[in-house]
Amino acid sequence: MAQRNFILLGPPGAGKGTQAAALVKRFGVAHISTGDMLREAVEKGTELGRQGQEYMNAGKLVPDDLVINIVRQRVQESDCEAGFLLDGFPRTLAQAEALSAMVDELGLAQPRVVNIVVDDEEILRRLSGRRMCRECNAIYHVAQHNLDVGDTCPACGGKIYQRPDDQKEAIAERLRVYHQQTDPLVPYYTDRGQLVAVPGEGPIDEVRDAMLDRLAAGPDEGA
Ligand code: AMP
DSSP: OOOOOEEEEOOTTSSHHHHHHHHHHHHOOEEEEHHHHHHHHHHHTOHHHHHHHHHHHTTOOOOHHHHHHHHHHHTTSGGGTTOEEEESOOOSHHHHHHHHHHHHHTTOOOOEEEEEEOOHHHHHHHHHTEEEETTTOOEEEHHHHOOOTTSBOTTTOOBEEOOGGGSHHHHHHHHHHIIIIITTHHHHHHHTTOEEEEEOSSOHHHHHHHHHHHHHHOOOOOO
16 A cells, blocks of 8 residues: 655644644554654653753753654654654644655655644643643643643543643744745645645544545636
């Protein structure tokens, strides 16, 4: 079977992690979240975690070389044979260009790119109320689940916490960085015929169906 690769683009809190699960299920690809990999490295106290931690807590991007290297190694692991889904990478033009070159060099398929579009006001609302389980990474919202930091995860019994970068100041910084560094990826991938845009503010199932429909229909028109 031909390899199929995907990139999920969209601001923090757009629902990339949630929609990633649908693509993984449909296409049997490996889910690669650079944010999860970096948080795990911080948790384990590895050299990578040590290098990334300060940037992450401040809502800033870790240096391109660091993430490009993680991704280069990760896409060559055996679970990526059917394909991979990148969630949270690339986030800069330099990362996108490195990825395109890397994919060609390794003889892999150029990814289809799904851009999940959500406006800043909605992102602020989602992220400031977001809480996570330290054990299973389940995501909750204070307004929907009636739980907060220190409570117990209904799914696995782990402790609920708030990511340091989900505090108000860090969210504003992440959005600023997103618009400055990651917005340029939309014209980059549109011009290359790799991108489809999907409105991301509706219910999860609607966003998922729109995403799968758009992928079946082919790329958006180039500029
Ligand atoms: P995320 O969970 O995707 O929001 O990522 C959390 C944090 O990890 C980001 O705010 C960055 O500090 C760092 N990070 C994750 N992916 C990247 C990337 N592709 N480039 C630079 N930094 C990243």
